[in-house]
Amino acid sequence: MAKPKKHIFVCTHERPAGDMRGSCKKAGGARVLDALRGELFNRDLMPDIKATKSGCLGGCESGTIVVVYPDNVWYHQVQVEDIEDIVEDHIIDGDVVERLLMPMGD
């Protein structure tokens, strides 16, 4: 297996009904992951760009959380409709999608 140039993690973690933190599963994480894989496939970016589902990444209240490595860029509140911008702007053009950046300390 070749080492990917970028690895994108999409949280699909599920929590019990009623959990106050919410979850990326509830926010549509599985659909976001499917859309991302479809976009990467359609643009012939696999396997250089790899997309993998992840467990909880700690941003449960603002899922779906998507993290791009080695860039260490964290996106939050990602919807299926945002995937084209992430792939086109960030992955292909190298421009971070500012409106989706997760507020975090350094």
Ligand code: FES
């Ligand atoms: S459930 Fe996705 S970050 Fe916690």
